[in-house]
Amino acid sequence: MIRSELLQSLHDDNPELRAEEVEQVVDIFFEEISHRLVEGGRVELRGFGAFSTREREARQGRNPRTGETVSVPSKRVPFFKAGKEMRRRLNDD
Numbered sequence: 001m002i003r004s005e006l007l008q009s010l011h012d013d014n015p016e017l018r019a020e021e022v023e024q025v026v027d028i029f030f031e032e033i034s035h036r037l038v039e040g041g042r043v044e045l046r047g048f049g050a051f052s053t054r055e056r057e058a059r060q061g062r063n064p065r066t067g068e069t070v071s072v073p074s075k076r077v078p079f080f081k082a083g084k085e086m087r088r089r090l091n092d093d
Contacts, residue, residue, distance in 0.1 A: 006026065010025075010026065036051075045083070047083055049082040051078065052079050053079060055076055056076070
């Protein structure tokens, strides 16, 4: 599902809301998740899963075109762990 499909589905389920209002709610939702992760926090949506960040250490990589060794700096990356209910739904249906 892409963002526009999500917006359309939410609008279809909530016809009393204008399309602009649905888009604003989705924007706020994703912005709050992003903001919390940038702060180093965690976002847990019961029954769905949890978003957090993980630290990747610096390492030596390889340029696929030239084969040259390059230094890859350490960085934080987003991580998602599916919740118990989500795992059950994926495997039972």
